[in-house]
Amino acid sequence: AGTLKVSVDSNLNTLDPAKMKGGQEYVAAYLIFNGLTIISHDMTVKPDLAERWERSDDLKTWTFYLRKGVKFHNGRELEAEDVVATIARIQDKATGSTARVNFEIVESMKALDPLTVQFQLKSPYAGFAELFGERQARIVPRDAVDTLASKPVGTGPFEFVSFAPGDRIVLKRNPAYFEPGLPKLDEVIVRILPESAAQVAALTTGELDLVWNLPLEAIDKVKADPKLKVDSVPTSTWDGVIMNNAVKPFDDPRVRKAVAMALDKQAITQIALFGNGTPTHSPIPPSHPYYNKDLKIAKGDPAGAKKLLAEAGYPNGFEVTLHTPAGRATRERLGLAVRELLKPAGITVNVQRVPFDVFLKDIEGKAGFYIDGFFSRPTIDTSVYPWYHSRGSWNTALWSYSNPKMDTLLDGARQAKSEDEAKSLYTQIQALAVEDSPGVIPYVINHINGMSAKVHGFHSHPMMFLDLRNVSVD
Amino acid sequence: MLAYTLTRLVYLALVLAVMSVLVFLVTQAMPGDVASMIAGQFASKEVVDAISVKLGLDQPLIVQYGRWAAGILQGDLGRSLVLEQPIAPILMEALARSLVLAVVALVVVAVVGIALGVLAAVQRGKLADQLVSGVSYLGIALPDFFWAILLVLVFGSWLKLLPTGGYTPIAEGFLPWASHLVLPVVTLVLMLLARIARLTRSSMIDVLQTNYVKFARAKGMPESVVILRHALKNALLPTITVLAIDFGLILGGVVVIETIFSYPGMGRLLLFAIQRHDLPLIQATILIVSAAYCLANLTADLLYAFVNPKIRHGMRAS
């Protein structure tokens, strides 16, 4: 019981899940809505609105059976048609949902009866059920889509009360929530507090109960306070040093390799994250069972990098501009770290900060050299495939990497019938990613929440979801 | 007075009209565009185009402007593209919060600043004057954001006395509401106090040298009457003007202070709009902010005219 006051660090643009793009929005998405499935704390997929599901042997026909008696906040019962409408809306280009690519694989869908929905896929896909754990794929009532942005209606544990842009979102307990006894809280107030100092101060004075995604600088301070506690979990959210493989000088794999060689990932993790992350090779985090332990984490070898550069025709190095999105502190620090670490290798990096909107429009996918970052994906396939497959959505728009061998491996992994097969394929994929270095992924970030000792039952989610169903405050 | 007011209003309308065109053009010239903002990372061109069509962004500029201006004249500020909500209520809410900040800060500044200015003028050259001058130098010496940071550090982090950010509606109780205002108000006061105190001091010194003050003394009026009734009334004229302009400035959004204290006013709304490239929101915010600023300036001039019997009657006469 009680009210939980939680802070996020940036304003929410929208409460319409299909259009959500930032972590703080996903916070709202998981409080108000549900998906057909859910990615649980152990990163496995579990039933949510769908009680169970079936897949055909060719992995192309998927049938989901909805839970009975689930009600939207407006009192109407959830029906299969809502699911169809939700996905159709995501597929509509005019909606502009980032999840659209995920569902391009869907050839057709159909509500077989009010509680059953069936999807026909264009190609076999083992991870289809996980896609419904994706943030944008929240199921929305088909008759209230137009007001979702300002007055969202979902099936989630909390009902929307009010949203004051720039200030707060107020949610109250959904008494008709389908999981019995949940949620425990009466009310959730999500406050928008961009200043990390203000967040921490509010946490110490008891004005906040929980700081979602605690700023890295503040961790030590919160840890030191006996009235507060810190909860942390490794994620597969990563930042990357993006090299456009189609642009000189990064079209030469030796140059890319040299850059990767010169970057000391341990040092970068220290600089950018104050150590609150783990060096890795690809979006696959070291905590993942498929992680390739045999590969070595780069220790920073400027001499070797220099040699490689000389081979590639840059004996005196070269000068390049590195773009970083303004206002993303870790990525800015990562940029500066790259600049320092590449200096001994003879590469002169000019760091340029770009406002985020300009970054999206003019830098991402267009510039030759920049820092970018991506949230955890619900499945290992969605975490890897789009970046490394030559037809992968992010790949074509990011670094234009292409290696047929990689494509074969990724396609194979999608249809892997067993864990072992998948593991072996992904181990090879990681090795190839390091060998070709389309870009450098130095680390995955830990997701950390700071909270008052009064808060019980909260566990940080590796997907950075804010799961408050079991939480209570004294 | 009426003629003057009418003239000023006509001017204001003209200025706002020109400004609306300017704002519209400048925002159009901004890099990046809404459709790709909405479409997000790596959206294909078709997606962007589809969104453009849906939002009417493919229309010629004049058509877009006409639609927008016509809407504003009818009190419709448009819909925020990013928030997907009508702008007016959001803006009004932010404006109301900025108003609260402005009024409270201004009252404090006026009372304290004028008192200090008068004290310094009366004690000209003495210790009190030097103290006031010194303190006011300190006030202007440091930028507002630096004061803000220091205040957060001292009152929020060390003393843990006051909330360092955010805003609580007064409906949740007076104390929480007031406590959230303290630090931003103090920062604003530190910024504005010096100017008001110095201005009051210098105009007070001028007025104290006038013949009518001398004559009031020659009538044997006690010094308190001379200062409060005879001198202050006249010395306040320039101060009133500056106070009103300051009011406009605060209303117009103290971007930095609102950012540091996470105060959800006009300034942060504007910054948010710019960062998200929400054109209608940017346009509406700038227009309202500028209109508020112009109105405050107008009020300043009218107030000045009204407080000053010379102008008040001069205008009635002509």
Next chain:
Amino acid sequence: MPPVTLPEPAPLLDVRGLTISYGNARGTLRAASDVSFAIRPGEVMGLVGESGSGKSTIAMAILDLLGGGGRVESGEILFDGTDLRKLPPSGRRALRGDRIAAVFQDPFTSLNPALTVGRQIAEPLIQHKGFSPRQAAVRVEELLAEVGIRDPRRVAAAYPHELSGGMQQRALIATALGCEPKLLILDEPTTALDVTVEARIIELLAKLCDSHKLSALFVSHNLGIVNRICETVTVLYGGVVVETGRTGRVLSRPAHPYAKGLVAALPRITADRRHRLPSIPGTVAKLTGAPAACVFAPRCPFAEETCRSQPQAMLTNGDGSEDGVRCWKAGALAGTPWPDEEAGVSRRPTARTPTATHSAPLVEVDHLRKIYGASRSILPWLRRAGTVAVDDVSFTIGRGEVVGVVGESGSGKSTIGRALLALTEPTAGAVLFDGADLTEQVKSGNQDLRRRAQLVFQNSAASLNPRKTVGAAMDRPLVLAGREDAEERRKTVAGLLTRVGLPAAYADRYPHELSGGERQRVNIARALATDPDFVVCDEAVSALDVSVQANILNLLAELRDEMGLSYLFITHDIAVVSHIADRVLVVYGGTICEEGPIGRVLRPPYHPYTEALLSAVPRLAGDGPEAPRILLEDAVAAPGGRGCAFAARCPRKLGAVCDEQSPPVHETADGHRIACHIPLATLAERAAVFPELAGADATPG
């Protein structure tokens, strides 16, 4: 003297050995040294002296209102037997406004613009007499009525800016009278006012002092006014009292050389026209310490060695009269007048004097009209008719002729002058200069004609660029005239400076390094540098002290005589005009109400306004009997109506005809014109204001 010597009443105010200095960062200045005088109950004492002699300083010291680092060093100020200096500040404040009241020079700035007049008058009543605001309001109206305000209730509710200068000064006097003070301190209470208004105020003050048995300290530099209302007078020079005595005696038979000079330098209507005014050379002394010699010695024509080495003591008759003089030669000089180099020598008539007027005039003004501030805005509420500053004025100026323009403030004098110089564009009518339309010429970019017409300003300080040396300012006209040789130009500048009586070395000085009189000479020299034919002198001597004024008037007269210049001489002082002008225009409300040769204008028939102007001229004891004064109402009529501009204030107004029809112009002999509805014969019946002039100027000047 009464036959029985009654015991002298104790003085109400007895100032003894008062020494006052101002100290600031640049050193100390002694503004008053060992000043002593006494004012008996019911007596009005005048305190005269030129600018900077310390008059105001003494007045303020009595009120304990010395500002800006002023300090009384020593001496006693006995009021009713108590030394004010020994009282605590609160004690002095209690006296101020109650038993010692004051009126200052400038009514326009002495009233608080933010408070109603009534409230300001009531303040001392409430403060000192414990009146309730309601009682005070009643008393305020009585007081206003007493100072001659006909509409006390309205005036009490008005703000100062809604009142004319005369009314404001009356309000200040009412304030001073409120608590029935014993002593009134008046610091030049009429200097800022027009002559006709001044005359009324002086009249009022004289009456009030009489009826209330008031004593007063009357500070003034106007000897005529002092003569009018003061029983005794104290002459101040450089912070030192040089002479004191009964007014009649001091002004008719001054004993101290400075007083002699002061009296002699005054231009008088009754004096022989065109004579050279005696003047006092040099500038006023600035004292930095106790005087070690006679303060006046550097400028005294009678000075001897002893004067320069020994301080002077006050000499009294010892017969109990108030007379005293601070000059050891006073006895010896008793009969000697102030020396005048050209006394008795009439000016030699020059080649181009009056005869020249018969040839084509130099300047022709034809139906000139000027309206300020009219606007034709698209916003209906902004359309304005504007102020008519000059309304249908026509006159001519001959070559070598001096035309005077007199009239009260706002009557359009300056506007006429500016129109003549093409500095302002006429709304209607034309100005021909030497046959050509000056405005057209200037508009078309031809500046040659304009250079032949120059201007000498009132404010000598503002008319020189503070960042240019005198030489540089005078060099430019020469450069523009195409004189290329710098050395030659330098010589010309030196010559011009010498011409106006300044050392050539002044070319290197900056304006702020000159005195007011010197600056005015530089202005004249600069005007001469373009080699003009015509000069407009707009109040060119009004801001100067009498002795300096005499200097400059002499210089202007000399230049006219030697170079054949024509002047338009604008002034509000009819005595000055009578001294220098050949012809005079009397303007009122933007129209010419009388025009003619000076000799004619000063004698009847007069326009009623001219008559009032003349009767308001204060005169000294020796100038003959006082004529009955014609006192005008304060109200200033807005010019530009249909009828006679002066109708509203005219004491001889005939009736509706004056308001509704513009007056006909009567012409007597010699181009003397009067615009008035009253028949000429009736006008001619009036007694002369200056009967002694009646036969004097029989031959037209």
Next chain:
Amino acid sequence: MARLPDLPVSLVVGILLLAPLVVAAVAGSWLAPYPYDEMNIMSRLQPPGADFWFGTDEFGRDVFSRTLVGTGSSLVMGVAATALSLLAGVPLGLVAGYKGGRVGEAIMRAMDVLMSFPPILLGILVLAVTPPAQWKAIAAIGIVYVPQVVRLTRAITLELMQEEFITAARLRGESAAYILFHEILPNIWPPLAVEASLRVVFAILLGAALSFIGMGAQPPSSDWGLMISEARPFVEQAPWIALCPGFALATAVIGINLLGDGLRALLDPRNTGAH
């Protein structure tokens, strides 16, 4: 004409405060003990000490060196922006004041429009059009202050136009250009100099504010405003990162203010010789 003992105290103190800053602005990079952008991950967030006089920031960069090198950026921002506003504003103001009529009216109305934006808003608007860079911030601040300069110049010009020495110049047939440049301009610059010196303060502060919100100088530059902005998350652990540039900023502002006050006193006509 400047006699040393007569210089106003505030002027002297102002110069004394500013002198080291000017030296730092010119020679900061030579004087700095470390390169301003040299990171040293081993010694990050070090408190002030013998090695790092004002401590280090979160990248292990020497705060003292950064502040020193940042002097140039911060001062240049203020001075250049002010110079820009003077350069554009003075001629406009002169013309508006001297010409009057339609031209003058047009200029003033244009300024009215510019002035109806609150300064920082105008700055943001200008900067929002293109990716931020320091020179753009300078241009933006310059534009923000043009109307004030125009207004002041015009007001003084109008006042001077009433002066009789201008009338005298017109009477002797001077051209408009001569009157503007030889009669009016010399009388305008003293009040303008005072104004400009105070303007520099506003410009520096506004520049710092723009850098603070990320629209001015760009990292890794060590502009003071930017330094303070970047130090925000660390104020509590490492207050020196913010305090050092903060006090440098304060010194500059106080110094320039004093200089302005001193100039005002020095140029006050009531202070020039006898009067």
